[in-house]
Amino acid sequence: MGMFNSNVLDIVIGLIFVYLTLAILCTAANEWVAAVTKRRGKTLERGVRQLLADQVVPNADRGDQQFAEEFYRHPLITKLLDRGNHPAYLSPRTFAAAVTDIVTNTGPAPPAPSVTSGLTPDKIETPLPNFAGLPEGQVKRSVLALIQHLKERNDPAVVQQALEAWFNDSMDRVSGWYKRRTQLWTIIIAAALTILVNADTVHIVRQLRNDPVLRSAVIEEAKVRSQKPRPTVTVEYKDENDPTSPTVTRNEGDALSQKELDVLGQMIGWHSPFRDNLRGETFLGWLLTVLAISMGAPFWFDLLNKIMRVRFAGKSPDETAKPPEKPDAEPRV
Amino acid sequence: MKTKRFQFLLLSITLVFAPITCRAEITVSLKKVFVQQFKDKATISTKFRIDQHHNSANPIGSGSKDGDIHIAGRDSVVKLPMVSEIINGKKENSALKFLLTTTSGQSVNLTGVWRLWFEHPGSADQIQGTTVPPADDTNPDHIFEFHPVVQFGTFNLLDSFAPIKNGSKEFRGYPAETAFPAYEKRPAVITVSNSAIMISSTKAAYNYAEFEMRLAGKPKDVGDGFIVFANVYSIGSGDDDDPLFEATRRMVFVKGSAPAEAVEKLKKGDRLQVLGIPRVNLNEVFAIASGLHGDEVFDETLPYEMIIVAILK
Numbered sequence: 219m220g221m222f223n224s225n226v227l228d229i230v231i232g233l234i235f236v237y238l239t240l241a242i243l244c245t246a247a248n249e250w251v252a253a254v255t256k257r258r259g260k261t262l263e264r265g266v267r268q269l270l271a272d273q274v275v276p277n278a279d280r281g282d283q284q285f286a287e288e289f290y291r292h293p294l295i296t297k298l299l300d301r302g303n304h305p306a307y308l309s310p311r312t313f314a315a316a317v318t319d320i321v322t323n324t325g326p327a328p329p330a331p332s333v334t335s336g337l338t339p340d341k342i343e344t345p346l347p348n349f350a351g352l353p354e355g356q357v358k359r360s361v362l363a364l365i366q367h368l369k370e371r372n373d374p375a376v377v378q379q380a381l382e383a384w385f386n387d388s389m390d391r392v393s394g395w396y397k398r399r400t401q402l403w404t405i406i407i408a409a410a411l412t413i414l415v416n417a418d419t420v421h422i423v424r425q426l427r428n429d430p431v432l433r434s435a436v437i438e439e440a441k442v443r444s445q446k447p448r449p450t451v452t453v454e455y456k457d458e459n460d461p462t463s464p465t466v467t468r469n470e471g472d473a474l475s476q477k478e479l480d481v482l483g484q485m486i487g488w489h490s491p492f493r494d495n496l497r498g499e500t501f502l503g504w505l506l507t508v509l510a511i512s513m514g515a516p517f518w519f520d521l522l523n524k525i526m527r528v529r530f531a532g533k534s535p536d537e538t539a540k541p542p543e544k545p546d547a548e549p550r551v
Numbered sequence: 552m553k554t555k556r557f558q559f560l561l562l563s564i565t566l567v568f569a570p571i572t573c574r575a576e577i578t579v580s581l582k583k584v585f586v587q588q589f590k591d592k593a594t595i596s597t598k599f600r601i602d603q604h605h606n607s608a609n610p611i612g613s614g615s616k617d618g619d620i621h622i623a624g625r626d627s628v629v630k631l632p633m634v635s636e637i638i639n640g641k642k643e644n645s646a647l648k649f650l651l652t653t654t655s656g657q658s659v660n661l662t663g664v665w666r667l668w669f670e671h672p673g674s675a676d677q678i679q680g681t682t683v684p685p686a687d688d689t690n691p692d693h694i695f696e697f698h699p700v701v702q703f704g705t706f707n708l709l710d711s712f713a714p715i716k717n718g719s720k721e722f723r724g725y726p727a728e729t730a731f732p733a734y735e736k737r738p739a740v741i742t743v744s745n746s747a748i749m750i751s752s753t754k755a756a757y758n759y760a761e762f763e764m765r766l767a768g769k770p771k772d773v774g775d776g777f778i779v780f781a782n783v784y785s786i787g788s789g790d791d792d793d794p795l796f797e798a799t800r801r802m803v804f805v806k807g808s809a810p811a812e813a814v815e816k817l818k819k820g821d822r823l824q825v826l827g828i829p830r831v832n833l834n835e836v837f838a839i840a841s842g843l844h845g846d847e848v849f850d851e852t853l854p855y856e857m858i859i860v861a862i863l864k
Contacts, residue, residue, distance in 0.1 A: 310746075386584075389745030450849060451842030453835050458768035458819070461778045461801045462591040462834060466842040516850055 225427070227529050232426040232436040232485075233419065234525065235443065237510040238518035239474055239482050240408075240417055244511050247407045248400065257399060259304035265392030266308065269385070273355030275320060285320070285357050292316045310389075314381035317357075321349055349377075360384055401512070408511035409504075417486045418503030419510070425485050432484055437529075439481045443519075444526045450516070576740065576751040577672040579631070579694045581679050581833075583746055583840070589665055590833035593776030593805045593858075594701055597628040599635060599661035601653050602686040608640025608647070611720040617759065618715045618722055619698075620647060623686035626661070630680050634690060635663055635697040638860055639711040646706040655685075659704045663697025664805055664858050667831040669737075669755045670694075679747075698828065699860055701805055712808035714826065714861045724759030724826050727785045731795050733757050734829050739853035743840040750836060752853050755829075761786055761863060763824045767799040770814050777804040777811055778856075786824055786863075801832055801856035810859040824864035827857035 252258065270286040277283045289295060294316045298305040352358040364380035411417070426433050453464045474482075510518075589595060604622040611618045620640035626633065637643050653659065673692025700708055715722035724730070733756060740751040764781035771778050781802045782794040802825075804811035813823060835854035843849060 386582075386746035390747065393744035450851060451839055453838045453842075453854070455780065455799075458780055458799070459771065461768070461771055461780050462773065464835060464838040466838045468842055468844075514848075516848060520850060 228433050228437055229426045231440050231525055234518055234522045235436055235440040236422055236485055238522055239478055241511050241515040241518055242474055244408050244411055245515055248403055256303055258306040261396045263304040265388055269388045273357040274353050288320050289316055310382035310385045313385045314378050317381055404512050408508045412504050412507045415486045416488050417507045418500050419506035420499045420503035422485045435481050439478050444523050576753055578676040578749050578751040580747045580749045583748055586748055586833050586837050590837050591773050593664055593803050594662050595628055595665045596662040597626040598658045600625045600658045602655055603689045604650055605689055611717045611722045621689040623689050623691050625683045629695055631677055631695040632683050632691055632693040633695045634693055635700050638699040639715050641717045643708055643711055646703045649704055662702040663700040666696045666698045667694055669752045672754055709807045712810055712860055724761040725757045727760055727762035730757035730760035731783055734855055737853035741839050741849040743843050748840045759828055761826055763788055763822055764802055765822050766817055766819050768819055776806045777814055803856055803858050810862050813862055823862055825859045826861040826863055827859045829855045829857055832856040
């Protein structure tokens with residue numbers, strides 16, 4: 219019998235199914251941890267504080283204050299705080315408005331417009347924040363450099379644009395931090411989940427190879443899972459006369475069914491004392507599982523769909539997986 | 552027996568992990584503010600700095616013999632590697648004569664239909680806003696282009712929005728039944744950061760397509776053009792024929808062009824036989840990006856729409 223037959227394909231499908239279900243559990247756990255630890259808001263706050271660090275701003279009532287503290291005391295920002303917790307999102311416009319207001323109202327007065335400054339009456343309707351008048355610090359240096367880059371330094375709209383650009387550039391770095399932290403948490407949770415449920419890839423492959431009944435049951439569940447919608451966002455244009463107003467819906471179809479959990483439970487778990495499992499190949503099996511889970515559910519969902527199409531190519535959609543074969547004569551490991 | 556078991560195990564695990572390393576896509580990173588500003592616009596106006604240009608229009612025939620004049624350069628708004636393409640180059644002698652008087656590095660006011668498409672993506676990712684080096688030839692690696700150009704310097708090129716002909720020779724686009732199935736299957740991975748949207752895809756084919764569009768709604772005036780939903784049919788389809796696919800697609804018309812003047816008067820159900828080129832539908836991309844949470848990935852097909860460059864019938 220050739221090595222590349224439907225048994226191998228079934229084992230591959232079984233393994234992908236296990237990885238998909240574990241990745242779904244891992245994603246759910248990661249989202250829960252992110253919500254409990256308020257990861258997004260805290261990362262954003264760290265980014266904003268770093269952006270505004272090393273800068274004092276004069277305050278008529280309280281003397282020199284750290285810019286970041288003034289920022290978090292500003293009404294535009296405090297109204298976004300949920301019982302003191304940092305919001306998960308801060309718009310560049312709000313950031314720019316708060317910073318401008320702090321510099322305009324608590325900082326030094328702007329210089330009077332002159333002919334040489336290029337200010338015209340229509341341009342001074344909005345007060346021009348005087349960043350140049352701030353004490354030396356990071357905010358002053360960064361914002362003045364950006365305004366200089368934009369050339370038209372005396373236009374409040376340009377100041378707003380510079381502040382938004384400054385914030386956006388910094389938020390790219392914050393997104394990078396958040397992604398790295400999420401990836402780290404994904405690996406930590408994947409490792410914890412793998413060891414907790416003893417999801418050993420080597421052992422799972424052996425079980426799938428030696429147990430045709432289990433293999434058949436896994437294929438059935440994999441078929442059901444592959445027919446479910448992919449977890450993604452969909453865009454619809456509901457008004458045929460308005461091609462510019464789409465509606466976005468999120469398809470969360472991630473929940474695992476009891477049947478899927480039952481099948482998964484037959485391939486993983488601690489069926490013998492912990493010490494008896496500690497072999498070199500167990501660690502290899504765990505490592506492969508952790509690596510696989512960290513690839514994420516969408517990846518395994520797509521792969522499952524592609525392989526299911528290969529597996530059932532030419533068969534009618536209603537045809538069920540082939541009946542269990544006679545078990546191998548080889549003893550189970 | 553042990554060897555066979557080991558082979559079995561190795562094969563199964565290899566098959567599962569092999570696809571992880573098998574993705575070769577190019578990514579273009581666009582600023583969200585840029586996407587938001589132009590997602591429902593037909594054109595962009597900019598200062599275009601010329602690096603390299605054709606000295607004559609492409610010949611007219613099939614495939615790449617599309618009669619275009621290629622100009623490679625850089626600009627002040629989009630800030631991506633790019634080319635500008637004047638279609639129906641043989642008709643635009645005055646613009647060509649002006650182009651031939653320009654020198655490398657000269658800036659020209661240009662308005663053109665923006666087009667993001669992975670036709671010549673090259674092998675390196677492209678990030679909007681980073682320094683773009685001068686182009687070495689008239690067709691550098693690019694995902695963005697102005698195609699067709701609407702205004703070049705003082706030359707209005709709206710009359711180039713017509714069937715591409717030179718005497719008895721006529722350029723023909725790919726038949727709808729060839730081009731659209733390929734457009735419908737273009738892969739796309741979309742991710743989002745706080746300020747940017749990243750679109751990854753692979754090299755695309757079938758640049759021009761000829762098809763019949765049947766309006767699914769009223770054309771919407773978007774300032775510099777019209778956008779309308781339409782179903783796509785093969786040229787020569789009858790009343791009872793089905794469209795090539797069920798969904799409608801956005802069709803983009805440039806105001807002042809002959810196709811725009813025609814579509815403006817049409818209503819739902821009316822038909823036009825047209826020549827069009829595909830571009831990424833940034834309206835849909837922006838909507839997808841707004842629906843993604845954190846580091847989620849959208850891994851489906853590439854949203855696209857058609858720029859209508861000529862009415863065939």
